[in-house]
Structure formats: structure tokens, C-alpha cells
Amino acid sequence: MIEKGKISALQMGKMIYLAITPTAILTASGISFNFARQDLWLSPVWAFSGVIAVPVVLGLNRMFPDRSVVQTLRDTVGRLPGWVIGGALWLYYLYISGIVLREYGEFVVGAFLSDTPLIVVLGSLVLVCALAVRGGVEIVGRFADLFLPAFLLLFLLIVLLIIPDLHITYMMPILGDGILPSMKGSLVLQIWFGELSIAWFFLPHVSDRENAKKSLWITFGAIILTLVLSNLVTLLLLGELTGGYSFPFLILARYIDLAEFFAHLEALFMAIWVLGAFVKICVFFYITVIGAAEWMNLADYRPIVFPVALLLTLFGVWVAANYQEMTHTISTSLIPLSFTMFIVLPALIYAIARIRRPGSGNRYSSGRTRK
Amino acid sequence: MKKRMTRERIAALVLTLAGVALAAALAYNPRMPGPSRMVDWMFRPAVVMIEQLSAKRSG
Numbered sequence: 001m002i003e004k005g006k007i008s009a010l011q012m013g014k015m016i017y018l019a020i021t022p023t024a025i026l027t028a029s030g031i032s033f034n035f036a037r038q039d040l041w042l043s044p045v046w047a048f049s050g051v052i053a054v055p056v057v058l059g060l061n062r063m064f065p066d067r068s069v070v071q072t073l074r075d076t077v078g079r080l081p082g083w084v085i086g087g088a089l090w091l092y093y094l095y096i097s098g099i100v101l102r103e104y105g106e107f108v109v110g111a112f113l114s115d116t117p118l119i120v121v122l123g124s125l126v127l128v129c130a131l132a133v134r135g136g137v138e139i140v141g142r143f144a145d146l147f148l149p150a151f152l153l154l155f156l157l158i159v160l161l162i163i164p165d166l167h168i169t170y171m172m173p174i175l176g177d178g179i180l181p182s183m184k185g186s187l188v189l190q191i192w193f194g195e196l197s198i199a200w201f202f203l204p205h206v207s208d209r210e211n212a213k214k215s216l217w218i219t220f221g222a223i224i225l226t227l228v229l230s231n232l233v234t235l236l237l238l239g240e241l242t243g244g245y246s247f248p249f250l251i252l253a254r255y256i257d258l259a260e261f262f263a264h265l266e267a268l269f270m271a272i273w274v275l276g277a278f279v280k281i282c283v284f285f286y287i288t289v290i291g292a293a294e295w296m297n298l299a300d301y302r303p304i305v306f307p308v309a310l311l312l313t314l315f316g317v318w319v320a321a322n323y324q325e326m327t328h329t330i331s332t333s334l335i336p337l338s339f340t341m342f343i344v345l346p347a348l349i350y351a352i353a354r355i356r357r358p359g360s361g362n363r364y365s366s367g368r369t370r371k
Numbered sequence: 372m373k374k375r376m377t378r379e380r381i382a383a384l385v386l387t388l389a390g391v392a393l394a395a396a397l398a399y400n401p402r403m404p405g406p407s408r409m410v411d412w413m414f415r416p417a418v419v420m421i422e423q424l425s426a427k428r429s430g
Contacts, residue, residue, distance in 0.1 A: 034425050095406050184424055296382045303379040307386035314393045318405045329407040331425070336417040337410050 001068045001204060002293050002301050003137050009211035011141035012202045013219040014148045016195075019283040020223050022276030023103050024192040025155070025230045025249050031331045032231065033243035036185025038171050040235045040242065043185035044227035049343050050193035050220045056346045057196070058213055061203040063353050069200055070294035076353045083295070085345070090291040092341045094308075097284040098315030099326065099334070101126065104277040105316060106323045111250055112270060122316040129282045130309040133289055134302050137205050140282045147275040154272040155226070158249075158265060159233050161256045166236035188331050189227070194342030196220060201287050246323060285312060 036043045064072045074082035105122045206212050234248045253269035289308050293301035320326035
């Protein structure tokens, strides 16, 4: 493996939490609403992708505890097919990182820095992320350690302050059209829950591997809870208007006006978003860089960090012509693509590995830690 | 060791050149179709199905 750094299972959980929730809070509720309507708050409960992703990546790590993703692919399907799949996986991570980056850029330019060119907003964040990624997995892990408490505190502050303005009737009738609308609303959320499979890249670097399973399942539960809460407060404030906004949660922060003293709290949301997006982009950028380095069989990933940063910034611009086109892609074609790359591919690799090496699935299930 | 470093330098150079080429192409034609168009095309049947689901619901 190229990366020699070690992180704790808790740090991995924090990284994954921050790699999923920021964009899910920002954009998913507006998209889900078109399917789920008043049952929007229930949609995150149907997190099928996560239920598949977590056991699959844990299983893969049990079978190949100290092998990286690209090495696992080569070991399982052979050298050439492994190289082809590894390349596809790298391109996919570059593309999805571009989408994440563009979401950040559109939000910052659309809501705050309206006169700043998109490329400047994207480029400046990618530059900071590149410096963090060059530091390795430990540095990204420590950023997650540092920013998660602030992220949670600010998120809960916004939720608490909006409570007096919520209308409980907006969620009625609960399950009025049965369970199906909320399940349809969860369709787009499967992209975010599928992202749990990025743990595949981090598990070989976890020092206390016996806690990894617990950490991943707790992270999964925390993500569901956060999304239920954010969807619920968004729905109870905006009602039928939820689907009409690009960033419904931002409207929530803008709406807060407590005793004419606590007002214009969108700056708080900006803080949440920049902290969260920084870790999210760092995590995806790191995976893209490490994936590329392993795919090209390099001894060190640091020389390609800045070239990949350039590519990533350009992908952020190129990924879609405008925000509407990107939202359309996220709510339609990105769902099957993400399902294929985040869920079907690791599950297939796991199935092939189990067939080829029967009985090896439980080698490290007793919590043995490989140093 | 030296051979390894050469490999990394070549990789960095190739990626930089790819970035410069993409930047030039985007500067020349900012409306150049992006990767999302290709993804839309690849999953066309699924896209149509999901669009129908959304349209039925939003009425």
C-alpha cells in the first residue's frame, strides 16, 4: 500500500459522516420532496444502499485486511480486468468529486459570493484541500476530528432556533398515500447512503480494526438521524415550497428571527457548509488521488496531488453546464451510476472473492488487528 | 528507486498535460458537453423511468 498513515475507527466514522451529510442536508431534501411530498422526513429511513454497503466493505476488509482497493481488485478478478475496473473506479471518483465540488461552488456563488467567478471559488478550495491531502489520511482524519463538533453544534443550533416557526400540520397526512412515496423519495438518497462504501479505501488504515464495524454502523445511524431531522425541519417550515428551492436548508437559516436579535443566521449555515464541504472534498479528493496512484502503480501519491487538483477543478466546471443540469443529473442518471459503482461493484468483487476463496470470510472477524 | 521516481514524474506530467488540454478545450468551447451528458446517455432507460416517477408524483 502507498499510504502508510493510520487512523482510528472513530476518525474513519467521523470522516465518512462528514463525507456524506453536508451535501445531503443541502440539496437532497429539495430533490426528494418531488417524490415523497409530506413524507419527505421518512425517506432517509429507507437507506437500503447503506445496509448493503456496510457489510460488503467490512467483508472485503476481512478477506483482504491489508490490501488496498486496487490490489483487492487485481487479486480478485485478475490483473487486466482489475486494471480496467480500477481505472473506471478512479474516473468515477474524479467525476463524483467534481459534482461535490460544483455543489459547493454553486452554493457559495449563488447564495453569498455572487460576483466571484466560479473557477476562483472552486480553485481556492481545491488548493487548500490539496495541501491537506498531501499530508495523508492522518491529516484528513484530524480535520474531521476538529470540524465535526463545530458542524454538529451549528446544525443543532439552527434546528433549535427554527422550532418556534414550525408547522406540524405540514407533515399531515402521514403516509397518506401509503409507504411508496417515501420510498420513492429515498431513491436519490441512495447515492449518499452508497457513499458509505468509501470506507473500503479507509479500512486498511484503521489501527483498531476491531472497532471498525461498530464505528461504521454508528456512523450509518447518525447519518440517517441527521437527514431525518434536517428533512423534518425543512418540511415543517417550508411545506409545499420545499421542492421549489435549490438549497432548502439555507432558507431555514435565513428564516430564523428570534426576538429580533437572532437573525440572518445564514452566516452560520455558511460556516457549517464550508467546514463540512472542506472535509467532504478532502475525503473524495484523497480517494481520487490514492486510486490514481495505485492504479498507475506509483510508489508515492504526493507528486500527483497537484496535477489531480487541476483536473478536479476543471471537472468541477465541466461536470454540468449549469446548476439545473447538475440537479437533473443527480436526481436521474447519477442514481443508477452510483448504485453500480458504490454498491454493485464492491458486492460483485466480494461475491467473486468469496467464491474463489471459500471460508476466508471470517478470517479476521474475531477482532484481530493486523499491524 | 530512481526508476520509481521517474514513473511518478511521468504520471504527474501526463496528468498535468491532461489538465492543460481540458482547460484549453474548455476555454475554447465553454459549452463543450460534459461527462454528465455521457452518464445520461449511458443510463437513458433508467433516466426515463425515474423522470416518469417524479412527474407522476408532482402532478
